Amino acid sequence: MIQPKKSEMSKHWRLNEKIVFLNHGSYGATPTIVLNEQKRWQLLLEKDPVKFFEDIAPKALIESRKAIANLVNCDYEDLALIENATSGVNIILRSLKFDEGDEIIVPNHAYQACRNTIDYVAEKSGAVVVTCDIPFPIQGNQIIIDNIMKCVTENTKLAMIDTVTSPTGLLMPFEELVGLLESKGVNVLLDAAHGIGMIPLDIEKIGASYTTSNCHKWLCAPKGSAFLHVRKDLQSLIHPLTISHGMTAPLGDSTRFRHEFDWTGTRDVSAWCALPFVIDEFSKLVGMNWNEIMTHNRKLVIKGRNIICEKLSIIPPCPENMISSIATIKISSKQVSITDLYEIDPLHEKLLEDYNIQVPVWSWPNPQGRYIRISAQIYNNEDEYKYLANILEKCL
Ligand SMILES: Cc1ncc(COP(=O)(O)O)c(C=O)c1O
Structure with a gap:
């Protein structure tokens, strides 16, 4: 499967060009001008x-x-x-x-x-x-x-x-x-x-x-x-x-x-x-004020969630008014057989090692299930979620 092109905006970040980076939520990512x-x-x-x-x-x-x-x-x-x-x-x-x-x-x-x-x-x-x-x-x-x-x-x-x-x-x-x-x-x-x-x-x-x-x-x-x-x-x-x-x-x-x-x-x-x-300066760099940035990211993550849920025939787990710019999708109601919260889910490794996608996947006892969480930041684009959706369909 061909990896999606990066958005024009991504040139302002130092993120690895080979990686589809869908996890802004964990640690953020800082643009070059800020560094x-x-x-x-x-x-x-x-x-x-x-x-x-x-x-x-x-x-x-x-x-x-x-x-x-x-x-x-x-x-x-x-x-x-x-x-x-x-x-x-x-x-x-x-x-x-x-x-x-x-x-x-x-x-x-x-x-x-x-x-x-x-x-x-x-x-x-x-x-x-x-x-x-x-x-x-x-x-x-x-x-x-x-x-x-x-x-x-x-x-x-x-x-x-x-x-x-x-x-x-x-x-x-x-x-x-x-x-x-x-x-x-x-x-x-x-x-x-x-x-x-x-x-x-x-x-x-x-x-x-x-x-x-x-x-x-x-x-x-x-x-x-x-x-x-x-x-x-x-x-x-x-x-x-x-x-x-x-x-x-x-x-x-x-x-x-x-x-x-x-x-x-x-x-x-x-x-x-x-x-x-x-x-x-971040606001000037992306040509939006902070309210527009928040709205942009929210709309993008909702699109991303819809793309993945449609592809996997999953009902979105919460209404859109409960989404900001991260979205969690329950990909299975069973936990994979891991024993603790800190063990790496094999799907996370597969997505990263085989398909160059950085996205969190984990299992949780309460509410029980296996989850994936996507993020949307200015440097992301719709094609990245389509790529993830296609890969997930294949892997699951
Ligand atoms: C809800 C919530 N609280 C606290 C933290 C901790 O943030 P930090 O590692 O920057 O202290 C996180 C990190 O993702 C979080 O999601």
Whole structure:
């Protein structure tokens, strides 16, 4: 089978030309102009590290927080720049105090690394993890809302809700859920790892206690760039994983939250410094504003999903309004005979080794089945999903 041609836009990325890359969702992929901008900051640092860390970087990082705040509508003073969403989840869970019997709600579609963090904290404190089952395939949002709200009791302290679920690619009704949970006194930790650059986010309007989002995924920023938003009324509870000078430094006209998160030791901050450039220049590069980019990617992944589902005679597992720019398809209701989550599915290897397709395939116990997840980013095109559909028809 002949491999599809790359789209014109793909020339702006460094992705291997021989690979049909349909997994933007896992780690993102960064365009060349952004990598060059990051390099520019790294070289600036090395010209005079003292001036850089004590003068240039603090100013630059204010601009980075302002650029992010502008895109997700919040006060830039409430944002901390962090490495990734896993750290964001850890910062919140490991800052909060849980007592024995406190309950933490987490849906069964949560990202495993974040689920591990909840389990770790619960085990140490005696808190109870309440797993909320959500079906997949799924007919609509109401069942998600009903099932999660049914888990709330007077002991519920926190709920971790995804914007878009990792294994099932579901765009959650997170705005409604946050409103309902917070109004019942449950603090919500919004895991928006798939968030900024993928779906519209209005942090002030959503009103979650805590929101963490990756910039290295759908914003196409350099790796290791993410943010954590903490609502003003909760900031005194939250501390970085690394305690540093900020704990005691004189406040000046800043806040303790700002001081603590702005300096957590010497590290490469170039990915964060590049954020204002990414937001402006990526949009110019592709000739679309961010809303148009999100719409474009969503339409493309829906087309891709339809192409695959039609070819394999599969009913799409969720309505289109539950899709953003990743889509999971259940290719079999049986798990392949693997014993754990971390074992590589032989189909994944076959697709990569024999057909040069990079796409995740895995089995899952709950909801049980074997799944494939496609992504759509500006560098993808329809022919790539047709190629995958043809190969899948052959392999399955
Ligand atoms: C829902 C969700 N949460 C958290 C993460 C973790 O992201 P990171 O590895 O950047 O911390 C991911 C990664 O794919 C995710 O999909």
